[in-house]
Amino acid sequence: MKICFATSECVPFVKTGGLADVAGALPRELAKLGCKVKLFLPLYRAVDASQHGILPAPELANIPVQMADRTVLFNGWYGKLPDSKVEAHFIECPQYFERDAIYTDKPDEDERFILFQHAVIHILQRYNWAPDVVHCNDWQTGLIPALLKYNYGWDTLFKNTATLMTIHNIGYQGRFPATSLLKAGLPAEQFYPGSPLELDGDLCFLKAGITLADKINTVSEQYAEEIQTPAYGAGLESILASRRHDLTGILNGVDTQVWSPESDGLIPYPYSASKLANKKKNKQALLRRAGLPFNSEKAVLGMVTRLVGQKGVALLQPIIRELMQLPLQMVVLGSGDKKLERFLRRTAQGFPDSFSATIGYDNQLSHLITAGSDMFVMPSQYEPCGLNQMYSLAYGAVPIVRRTGGLADTVKDYHEYYQAGNGFSFNDFSANALLFTIRRALDIFKSKRTWREIQHRGMVENYSWLASAKKYKASYRATRKSKSDVAI
Numbered sequence: 001m002k003i004c005f006a007t008s009e010c011v012p013f014v015k016t017g018g019l020a021d022v023a024g025a026l027p028r029e030l031a032k033l034g035c036k037v038k039l040f041l042p043l044y045r046a047v048d049a050s051q052h053g054i055l056p057a058p059e060l061a062n063i064p065v066q067m068a069d070r071t072v073l074f075n076g077w078y079g080k081l082p083d084s085k086v087e088a089h090f091i092e093c094p095q096y097f098e099r100d101a102i103y104t105d106k107p108d109e110d111e112r113f114i115l116f117q118h119a120v121i122h123i124l125q126r127y128n129w130a131p132d133v134v135h136c137n138d139w140q141t142g143l144i145p146a147l148l149k150y151n152y153g154w155d156t157l158f159k160n161t162a163t164l165m166t167i168h169n170i171g172y173q174g175r176f177p178a179t180s181l182l183k184a185g186l187p188a189e190q191f192y193p194g195s196p197l198e199l200d201g202d203l204c205f206l207k208a209g210i211t212l213a214d215k216i217n218t219v220s221e222q223y224a225e226e227i228q229t230p231a232y233g234a235g236l237e238s239i240l241a242s243r244r245h246d247l248t249g250i251l252n253g254v255d256t257q258v259w260s261p262e263s264d265g266l267i268p269y270p271y272s273a274s275k276l277a278n279k280k281k282n283k284q285a286l287l288r289r290a291g292l293p294f295n296s297e298k299a300v301l302g303m304v305t306r307l308v309g310q311k312g313v314a315l316l317q318p319i320i321r322e323l324m325q326l327p328l329q330m331v332v333l334g335s336g337d338k339k340l341e342r343f344l345r346r347t348a349q350g351f352p353d354s355f356s357a358t359i360g361y362d363n364q365l366s367h368l369i370t371a372g373s374d375m376f377v378m379p380s381q382y383e384p385c386g387l388n389q390m391y392s393l394a395y396g397a398v399p400i401v402r403r404t405g406g407l408a409d410t411v412k413d414y415h416e417y418y419q420a421g422n423g424f425s426f427n428d429f430s431a432n433a434l435l436f437t438i439r440r441a442l443d444i445f446k447s448k449r450t451w452r453e454i455q456h457r458g459m460v461e462n463y464s465w466l467a468s469a470k471k472y473k474a475s476y477r478a479t480r481k482s483k484s485d486v487a488i
């Protein structure tokens with residue numbers, strides 16, 4: 001099966017969040033399952049072409065794309081996803097991608113990803129390569145089904161090409177003024193109230209993808225249900241509900257080459273479920289790095305997160321004094337919202353022995369926090385899948401999470417009577433519910449034997465990418481079949 005995997009970020013080339021982890025791991029596993037995968041990604045300034053052996057493709061130089069009344073040129077570059085047979089194609093267009101950030105709030109943000117999406121299709125045409133499925137990921141690739149239908153419908157190359165739209169986060173929809181339609185070259189007559197392309201007078205890339213893709217999926221079963229409701233659907237709930245028969249949930253996996261406590265090169269002391277002693281050394285190393293004193297009676301609570309409302313970091317604010325009275329220390333790594341950054345810095349100044357805040361993005365520290373923490377906190381308002389709780393399960397950092405989306409699918413609340421569960425979870429998105437649950441976890445933490453059992457149940461859990469890739473492959477078959485009944 002031939003898969004075109006279009007994404008706006010991908011490990012190891014460029015990453016801001018979980019989508020990059022998915023794009024770096026899923027295609028590799030799909031290739032192992034016999035799929036031929038071409039991956040497409042913008043060549044941002046942040047991508048180090050020489051480090052990754054990415055070279056210009058001479059046959060893909062100066063390809064024109066019409067952008068309203070202008071012509072924009074792009075160049076194709078070519079590389080490989082490391083340790084795989086996956087071809088990685090990069091779209092070079094300095095006026096759009098030579099920027100300090102990979103996402104911007106500049107007025108031409110729509111143009112950047114319109115160019116990217118046309119470029120993906122142009123390259124498929126140049127290579128005369130007809131995918132069975134174009135796998136679109138998030139709003140940055142949400143227009144591809146519309147473009148294939150309205151703009152490239154004439155090209156018989158794509159007559160059996162189906163589209164799968166994956167929603168990694170419904171909170172980011174790619175909504176732009178109606179004038180974006182002209183830039184994309186989409187037909188004006190397809191834009192009217194309630195049409196697939198329109199949302200409240202805007203062009204909405206994600207809605208277009210959800211409405212026009214042959215199938216849709218998201219990154220956990222629970223989130224697939226939640227986004228059909230007003231509380232979680234961010235305005236797209238009724239459209240999703242109307243397509244519920246085409247909507248599934250497939251949990252992301254963990255890339256065990258990167259996230260495995262036995263072989264993690266970014267932590268000082270490797271360990272495993274059967275050899276947990278080294279975890280304590282990682283805890284000491286973490287506290288040293290964070291500048292906090294070691295105290296074996298105190299639990300270390302880790303957090304690694306983008307500082308955005310969704311992640312629930314603000315829930316710490318009203319309870320921080322009470323938390324700091326408890327036998328715990330917190331090590332937080334994150335960046336984003338300036339108010340939250342200030343709150344974290346202030347808290348670290350106010351409680352220098354109990355609270356450490358690192359503002360920024362630090363991959364190595366994120367591994368050390370996961371390895372060195374006793375507990376890992378994710379009080380998300382919503383969480384499509386969440387990777388950190390799966391990493392923390394694997395590293396014996398018992399997760400404390402709000403029961404939503406992928407957190408609900410992976411973290412099972414500890415149950416004393418049945419001696420079951422791999423973490424602690426709560427329902428209400430409230431500071432008190434979080435505080436109550438942290439207290440509950442600290443209570444159990446005192447019983448070392450019970451704690452080790454909870455850790456162990458998490459560490460032997462298997463969230464492999466292979467299992468997820470098999471589900472994606474089945475989903476590609478279903479997607480392709482819904483397009484035509486040609487046997488594949």
Ligand code: ADP
Pocket residue numbers: 016017018019021304305306333334335360361362363366385386387388389
């Ligand atoms: P999201 O995609 O919503 O940010 P996920 O839990 O799915 O959330 O994935 C987040 C990924 O980004 C994880 O791999 C996490 O370790 C990483 N990450 C987030 N913030 C930071 C940071 N400040 N430094 C290092 N890694 C981070």
